[in-house]
Amino acid sequence: MVRPAIGLEVHLHLKTKTKMFCSCALHYGDAPNTHVCPVCLGLPGSLPVANREAVEKGLLLALALGCEIPERTQFHRKNYFYPDLPKNYQISQYDRPIGTGGVLELGEKKIRIRRIHLEEDAGKSLHPEGGEHSLVDLNRAGAPLVELVTEPDIESPEEAREFLRRLQAIARTLGVSDASPEEGKMRADVNVSLRRPDGTLGTKVEIKNLNSFKSVQRALEYEIQRQKKILERGGVVEQATLGFDEKSGKTYLMRTKETESDYRYFPEPDLVPFTISEAWLSELKEEMPELPAERSRRYQEAGVRPYDAEILAYDLELAPFFDAALKTGADPQKLANWLNADVKGYLTQREVTLAETGLTPENLAKLVRLVEAGTITGRVAKEILPEVMQGADPERLVEERGLKAVTDEGAIRALVEKVVAENPQVVEQIKAGKAKAINALLGQVMKATRGTAPPDLVRRLLEEAIGR
Numbered sequence: 001m002v003r004p005a006i007g008l009e010v011h012l013h014l015k016t017k018t019k020m021f022c023s024c025a026l027h028y029g030d031a032p033n034t035h036v037c038p039v040c041l042g043l044p045g046s047l048p049v050a051n052r053e054a055v056e057k058g059l060l061l062a063l064a065l066g067c068e069i070p071e072r073t074q075f076h077r078k079n080y081f082y083p084d085l086p087k088n089y090q091i092s093q094y095d096r097p098i099g100t101g102g103v104l105e106l107g108e109k110k111i112r113i114r115r116i117h118l119e120e121d122a123g124k125s126l127h128p129e130g131g132e133h134s135l136v137d138l139n140r141a142g143a144p145l146v147e148l149v150t151e152p153d154i155e156s157p158e159e160a161r162e163f164l165r166r167l168q169a170i171a172r173t174l175g176v177s178d179a180s181p182e183e184g185k186m187r188a189d190v191n192v193s194l195r196r197p198d199g200t201l202g203t204k205v206e207i208k209n210l211n212s213f214k215s216v217q218r219a220l221e222y223e224i225q226r227q228k229k230i231l232e233r234g235g236v237v238e239q240a241t242l243g244f245d246e247k248s249g250k251t252y253l254m255r256t257k258e259t260e261s262d263y264r265y266f267p268e269p270d271l272v273p274f275t276i277s278e279a280w281l282s283e284l285k286e287e288m289p290e291l292p293a294e295r296s297r298r299y300q301e302a303g304v305r306p307y308d309a310e311i312l313a314y315d316l317e318l319a320p321f322f323d324a325a326l327k328t329g330a331d332p333q334k335l336a337n338w339l340n341a342d343v344k345g346y347l348t349q350r351e352v353t354l355a356e357t358g359l360t361p362e363n364l365a366k367l368v369r370l371v372e373a374g375t376i377t378g379r380v381a382k383e384i385l386p387e388v389m390q391g392a393d394p395e396r397l398v399e400e401r402g403l404k405a406v407t408d409e410g411a412i413r414a415l416v417e418k419v420v421a422e423n424p425q426v427v428e429q430i431k432a433g434k435a436k437a438i439n440a441l442l443g444q445v446m447k448a449t450r451g452t453a454p455p456d457l458v459r460r461l462l463e464e465a466i467g468r
């Protein structure tokens, strides 16, 4: 069976006040060409100056991914013609990127990062419908980008999507980028080849400009099938750059790949190479917040199963909430269960964010405690969750509605006997060996107690009453 080998190239917009090489404000949504100057318009004689904030944010990301940071780094010109690239070259980095050789963890699996480098974005071409001309908006020209390239360690479309989701969480945790694909602040190119049974890589095909995590997954799914079919017929996969059509869900040929020499990289003569000192790096390391991977380990040390710890640690909405709930001293795994299953289910179903609900960490902790202490049954807890999500105090709800678990065995036994007497056919079925039929009786008893009877106890009493 051939395994896909997938590599990603991700561009992230750095969250800085000004552009990469000039002092124009980074501001989107304003009137076209209102944040431009001689530098980002590429006018002759203008000189770029590297933005320290952008360099630091790029370095923070490189550090967070465990990259090696070189002592000296440098910018290069990457030459190509593009209507919204006024200089006819992009200032990028070539053989001295700000980081090499990092890792992003997908749980146990590690995806190697080949390199991270800084560069500038191009402007935006607009093609008004029915218009005679195309228009160009250069507000984005010169915006700072960090580009990250992985080794082809990703082995499925789902893994590619998960990689992007985690990278997004890391970038947002660091505050280096909004990393929002919907705003064009996170863009991915993917390359995929099928690994032959002997382990060698097949021909690599690149798919450009995917603007959502979903598209990355879909494009890869399609492309892997396409390559598989070619190989099964005994054909050869051609090296190419493809686009992805969202509507049809298919890839299409954009161009056969340009080689690196087509870009005629050479050192940017207007920017001197610069030194990244140990002192500078240690300052940056001090700024570093707790990263999701560290958070996951902390949760696991607190007794949360790895599966749940990973989900919570990379969910930037649930993680701070979970941290606050942990402080109440409630059971970490039980809190995690509620958040990852029921609370998430509630949010997905109603398409709301956690912040839009009235759920507080204290109330979730109370709910967990009520169940753990046997004060209420799990079923009652699930039933009152929607109200707790709207801000209700679970302890108050339980008091007001008399939802405490029935602990009086005699009362439950009486109810059980009544239900058994009323359902002779079901009892016959059970006696005839249809053990599952007991659930029908269990349901009736639970309903009569509004879910307040402990199900295990009811089941035991039913079995006794039926005489099994």
Ligand code: ZN
Pocket: 019, 022, 023, 024, 035, 036, 037, 038, 039, 040, 041, 142
């Ligand atoms: Zn400018």
Ligand code: MN
Pocket: 011, 119, 147
């Ligand atoms: Mn790039």
